[in-house]
Amino acid sequence: MAEHGCSSCSSGGSGCQGGKNEQEDQKLQNCLSRIKNKFVVLSGKGGVGKSTVAVNLAASLAMAGQKVGLLDVDVHGPSVPRLLSLGQSKPHLDNQCIEPIQWDKNLWVMSLGFMLPNANEAVIWRGPVKMGLIKQFLEDVAWGDLDYLIVDCPPGTGDEPLSTLQLLGQDAEAVIVTTPQGVAVDDVRRSVTFCQQLGNPVFGIVENMSGFVCPSCKETVDIFTSGGGEELASEMHARFLGRIPLDPEIVRAGDEGYVFVKTHHESPAAQAVGSIVKPMLAKQELLQEKPAGQTAPAPEADGEMLIAVPVAQGQLCMHFGHCEQFALVRVDTANKTVLGTEMHTPPPHEPGVLPKWLADQQANLVIAGGMGSRAQSLFTQHGVKVITGAQPGAAEEVVGSYLAGTLQTGQNICDH
Numbered sequence: 001m002a003e004h005g006c007s008s009c010s011s012g013g014s015g016c017q018g019g020k021n022e023q024e025d026q027k028l029q030n031c032l033s034r035i036k037n038k039f040v041v042l043s044g045k046g047g048v049g050k051s052t053v054a055v056n057l058a059a060s061l062a063m064a065g066q067k068v069g070l071l072d073v074d075v076h077g078p079s080v081p082r083l084l085s086l087g088q089s090k091p092h093l094d095n096q097c098i099e100p101i102q103w104d105k106n107l108w109v110m111s112l113g114f115m116l117p118n119a120n121e122a123v124i125w126r127g128p129v130k131m132g133l134i135k136q137f138l139e140d141v142a143w144g145d146l147d148y149l150i151v152d153c154p155p156g157t158g159d160e161p162l163s164t165l166q167l168l169g170q171d172a173e174a175v176i177v178t179t180p181q182g183v184a185v186d187d188v189r190r191s192v193t194f195c196q197q198l199g200n201p202v203f204g205i206v207e208n209m210s211g212f213v214c215p216s217c218k219e220t221v222d223i224f225t226s227g228g229g230e231e232l233a234s235e236m237h238a239r240f241l242g243r244i245p246l247d248p249e250i251v252r253a254g255d256e257g258y259v260f261v262k263t264h265h266e267s268p269a270a271q272a273v274g275s276i277v278k279p280m281l282a283k284q285e286l287l288q289e290k291p292a293g294q295t296a297p298a299p300e301a302d303g304e305m306l307i308a309v310p311v312a313q314g315q316l317c318m319h320f321g322h323c324e325q326f327a328l329v330r331v332d333t334a335n336k337t338v339l340g341t342e343m344h345t346p347p348p349h350e351p352g353v354l355p356k357w358l359a360d361q362q363a364n365l366v367i368a369g370g371m372g373s374r375a376q377s378l379f380t381q382h383g384v385k386v387i388t389g390a391q392p393g394a395a396e397e398v399v400g401s402y403l404a405g406t407l408q409t410g411q412n413i414c415d416h
């Protein structure tokens with residue numbers, strides 16, 4: 001972590017004093033403002049592999065060079081310490097801040113499991129006490145500056161997930177884990193509506209234990225049904241993040257406390273985790289995009305490109321999802337010339353539809369005024385590049401400026 005310290009330590013050096021509600025809220029906000037991406041791992045049902053997924057996502061992001069915090073708020077059954085072989089670790093208390101346990105150079109971990117005198121201790125706490133504890137885990141733990149915070153919640157839609165989402169705020173996104181069977185999928189549907197009611201976006205759905213990797217031939221075989229998570233994602237207009245097959249090595253890794261994606265990175269299950277992490281990393285790349293008020297760089301490679309521009313009333317439309325048509329402009333980047341333009345009417349705007357439709361049209365790049373971060377990461381997933389913040393103008397003029405390396409980009413005015 002570049003700068004380590006809890007919000008109070010870093011803001012005034014006077015230590016974490018708690019005290020009045022206003023000060024405490026400010027302290028929480030200070031701490032949260034240092035975390036770029038917040039993901040809460042949820043499931044409607046117990047035992048579907050939520051903690052396993054949370055640990056492997058956090059480790060994969062850390063292995064990709066991101067600064068990651070992993071917070072286990074499963075008050076009644078904290079399993080993260082065991083999964084990471086950190087069962088004996090005790091966090092250091094310093095100036096009333098709690099130092100998270102460092103697992104490797106990019107991953108810091110906190111769990112109630114570290115605080116319990118022994119693993120067999122039963123915790124009997126009511127909702128408000130749990131909320132207080134989760135708040136402490138967010139504001140008194142010296143997370144410092146993080147690229148990602150991954151929170152592992154207990155199953156269901158009880159006190160812990162509710163408190164976590166309320167405390168993190170509406171920019172925290174849910175990764176919902178399910179297994180393929182119908183009964184689990186019904187429970188997960190409740191998790192999706194839970195997030196919707198709280199106003200938190202569902203980043204996507206993971207179907208875990210989907211198919212079985214044969215230990216001898218390494219083929220993936222569907223021993224139960226599969227596809228339930230994907231069907232649910234499509235029904236709820238959520239992104240389907242991928243399927244992780246059943247792999248006996250995952251159980252061994254969990255029991256012995258080593259991280260599966262680190263030790264078995266070639267396996268189909270680790271590859272599946274890698275695909276799930278990609279859109280999470282894409283979010284970070286989007287955050288690091290150039291600031292407003294710059295010139296978009298001209299295309300680097302020579303050849304033909306198809307550039308899509310959302311258009312309304314003959315001009316680039318500032319609201320990407322509300323355009324009347326798309327101008328699909330074919331260009332020759334070597335000669336910096338427009339070869340031709342076709343106007344296409346898009347299908348009705350629903351989440352995820354336009355990125356797929358434009359990818360199907362073979363578009364390489366979209367030049368837009370405003371576009372939400374979710375749509376941007378969906379384009380990235382489909383291999384279509386995005387420039388936002390372009391100003392109104394005729395589509396071919398906008399594209400011409402881009403080819404000439406003079407396209408001015410301002411603020412991305414779409415904030416959803």
Ligand SMILES: Nc1ncnc2c1ncn2[C@@H]1O[C@H](COP(=O)(O)OP(=O)(O)OP(=O)(O)O)[C@@H](O)[C@H]1O
Pocket residue numbers: 043045046047048049050051052053074077079153154155208209210244245246247248250251252254255269
């Ligand atoms: N893809 C997988 N292949 C094989 N075993 C798996 C897989 N995913 C998880 N498991 C195993 O399933 C068991 C339950 O996993 P885990 O503890 O992660 O579930 P959970 O949903 O967090 O459980 P809880 O409801 O108790 O919080 C563990 O033994 C774990 O190793």
